[in-house]
Amino acid sequence: MNLRGLNTLLYKELLRFYKVWLQTLLAPIITALLYFLVFAHALEEHVQVYDGVSYTAFLIPGLIMMSIIQNAFANSSSSLIQSKITGNIVFVLLSPLSYLEFYLAFLLAAMVRGIAVGIGVCVVAVAFVELPVHSVTVLLAFALLGSAVLGSLGIIAGIWAEKFDQLAGFQNFVVLPLSFLSGVFYSIHSLPPFWQGVSHFNPFFYMIDGFRYGFFGVSDVNPWRSLGVTAVSFAVLGAITLFLLKRGYKLRH
Amino acid sequence: MDTAITVNEVRKHYGKVQALQGLNLTIERGEFFGLLGPNGAGKSTLINIIAGLVRADDGRVAVLGHDVVNDYRRARAELGVVPQELVFDPFFTVREVLRIQAGYFGLGKENEAWLDELIDALDLTDKADSNMRSLSGGMKRRVLIAQALVHQPKVLVLDEPTAGVDVELRQTLWQFVRRLHREGMTIVLTTHYLEEAELLCDRIAIIDHGVLIALDSKRALLGKVTGARSRLSVTLAAPLTAVPAALTEMLKQQDGARLEFHLDKHHDSIMAVLDALRAAGGEVVDLQTEEADLEDIFVQLTKRGRP
Numbered sequence: 001m002n003l004r005g006l007n008t009l010l011y012k013e014l015l016r017f018y019k020v021w022l023q024t025l026l027a028p029i030i031t032a033l034l035y036f037l038v039f040a041h042a043l044e045e046h047v048q049v050y051d052g053v054s055y056t057a058f059l060i061p062g063l064i065m066m067s068i069i070q071n072a073f074a075n076s077s078s079s080l081i082q083s084k085i086t087g088n089i090v091f092v093l094l095s096p097l098s099y100l101e102f103y104l105a106f107l108l109a110a111m112v113r114g115i116a117v118g119i120g121v122c123v124v125a126v127a128f129v130e131l132p133v134h135s136v137t138v139l140l141a142f143a144l145l146g147s148a149v150l151g152s153l154g155i156i157a158g159i160w161a162e163k164f165d166q167l168a169g170f171q172n173f174v175v176l177p178l179s180f181l182s183g184v185f186y187s188i189h190s191l192p193p194f195w196q197g198v199s200h201f202n203p204f205f206y207m208i209d210g211f212r213y214g215f216f217g218v219s220d221v222n223p224w225r226s227l228g229v230t231a232v233s234f235a236v237l238g239a240i241t242l243f244l245l246k247r248g249y250k251l252r253h
Numbered sequence: 254m255d256t257a258i259t260v261n262e263v264r265k266h267y268g269k270v271q272a273l274q275g276l277n278l279t280i281e282r283g284e285f286f287g288l289l290g291p292n293g294a295g296k297s298t299l300i301n302i303i304a305g306l307v308r309a310d311d312g313r314v315a316v317l318g319h320d321v322v323n324d325y326r327r328a329r330a331e332l333g334v335v336p337q338e339l340v341f342d343p344f345f346t347v348r349e350v351l352r353i354q355a356g357y358f359g360l361g362k363e364n365e366a367w368l369d370e371l372i373d374a375l376d377l378t379d380k381a382d383s384n385m386r387s388l389s390g391g392m393k394r395r396v397l398i399a400q401a402l403v404h405q406p407k408v409l410v411l412d413e414p415t416a417g418v419d420v421e422l423r424q425t426l427w428q429f430v431r432r433l434h435r436e437g438m439t440i441v442l443t444t445h446y447l448e449e450a451e452l453l454c455d456r457i458a459i460i461d462h463g464v465l466i467a468l469d470s471k472r473a474l475l476g477k478v479t480g481a482r483s484r485l486s487v488t489l490a491a492p493l494t495a496v497p498a499a500l501t502e503m504l505k506q507q508d509g510a511r512l513e514f515h516l517d518k519h520h521d522s523i524m525a526v527l528d529a530l531r532a533a534g535g536e537v538v539d540l541q542t543e544e545a546d547l548e549d550i551f552v553q554l555t556k557r558g559r560p
């Protein structure tokens with residue numbers, strides 16, 4: 001293992017988003033805050049999901065998790081497509097870094113960015129509402145696994161896309177709908193049975209439901225099941241990513 | 254291990270284009286090797302296969318005996334590559350770029366002195382802390398060369414490093430690369446500036462349509478053609494009304510009273526040309542012959558076998 005090489009690539013990836021923190025950290029925190037203000041204001045009086053949990057409080061874990069996964073995806077996918085389009089990906093490809101080191105560096109950077117935004121959203125949100133914490137371990141497990149799933153998906157999308165609009169398509173037609181239809185703003189028990197069924201095929205639903213369990217100790221489905229689905233999603237996407245990287249798919253022509 | 258680069262039966266196609274058609278090539282350690290060929294010949298494809306950026310369909314390539322696919326870590330550690338495109342990372346300064354590149358090769362602080370040396374040798378000192386984005390094209394090219402050298406490779410491959418570079422920088426780069434060669438580095442240079450290859454390289458390969466069409470020392474290559482061809486310029490006192498029919502085949506250019514002929518020494522003679530001109534009423538006032546240079550070889554070889 002070329003640990004120094006891996007560290008360097010990770011450091012470079014972290015520096016890349018840190019140098020433009022206004023767009024990569026602050027902007028998504030503000031976006032989440034806006035959702036929070038609008039939905040909490042509009043629905044607080046009308047919706048009660050779990051006993052003893054205000055709608056405002058219910059909303060926050062979902063928003064944090066949504067921020068984590070969207071930003072993890074955005075980080076690896078946009079970094080890769082930019083490097084591919086500008087051509088500077090060659091500097092990494094010319095080096096002796098292995099596909100595994102390449103994967104770990106992009107994955108960890110995506111996780112750091114996702115979780116950094118998540119922490120930012122959390123810090124701002126607790127200024128408005130008091131949140132209980134049922135289990136820090138559960139919170140961590142879902143934050144790490146969720147960001148890892150989307151970090152991997154972002155690598156796949158970044159490798160596959162050849163143009164920015166292809167990547168935007170992936171984001172708009174896959175990541176956004178799945179994250180919005182995952183129960184961030186509602187409990188799936190409030191949905192008609194058909195859509196409840198559909199939601200069970202959405203891995204994002206389990207990440208958000210499980211993460212919410214970490215705060216309230218209540219959830220729509222058993223948190224173990226959520227953890228299982230999230231872990232399997234990570235295993236599958238991680239394997240696909242490693243397979244593509246090993247083959248040099250769209251990177252080493 | 255005396256072989257710097259071994260290329261064995263390498264094939265690569267892109268759709269219907271056969272970029273490399275079973276190429277064989279051996280570059281020895283310590284050589285200054287020129288890889289020449291017209292645009293689209295397959296030079297960059299070959300370099301990218303050596304660098305591991307492109308995968309060959311067939312055949313194998315080794316750098317200092319290390320297979321570029323199976324033993325890529327060691328192959329890449331020995332190899333520095335300056336890509337043809339002027340690529341850069343707009344997020345970082347020159348020094349950051351070099352540190353990061355060295356880091357990929359597993360090098361850290363202990364390598365800092367060498368980076369300073371590179372920055373100095375390539376005249377980048379004033380720009381070391383400037384963002385890559387703010388650099389001129391020539392400066393970016395220098396950084397690209399420095400980046401290829403951060404890990405002190407034994408073999409350096411430069412893909413058209415002087416394309417679109419001004420004369421002054423070209424001279425600086427030549428000097429620098431010569432110095433590296435003197436210090437023992439194997440250099441592989443692709444170029445389509447023939448004078449560059451003529452000036453720098455010991456041995457030259459010419460490829461066209463993915464096929465090796467010549468491979469020899471520079472001297473032998475020049476010798477081949479000088480033996481066979483030469484250029485004859487004749488200036489007459491007054492333009493001819495008509496060029497003798499016997500000479501039209503050899504005539505390459507006519508500019509008033511100045512005529513330029515390309516002779517094949519095996520069956521054309523200078524005396525015969527002059528006699529024919531005199532017989533047609535021409536009075537020769539000046540006469541020049543020129544030996545062939547790489548350009549002639551190049552033109553001659555790459556035309557051969559084309560439709």
Ligand SMILES: Nc1ncnc2c1ncn2[C@@H]1O[C@H](COP(=O)(O)OP(=O)(O)O)[C@@H](O)[C@H]1O
Nearest residue numbers: 267270272290291292293294295296297298299
């Ligand atoms: N990525 C690619 N996709 C399709 N065709 C390519 C690609 N790269 C090179 N080619 C083709 O392969 C041939 C050799 O190209 P190249 O190696 O770049 O030539 P050179 O460097 O000698 O100018 C050309 O016909 C070129 O169009």
Ligand SMILES: [Mg+2]
Nearest residue numbers: 296297298337
């Ligand atoms: Mg080329």
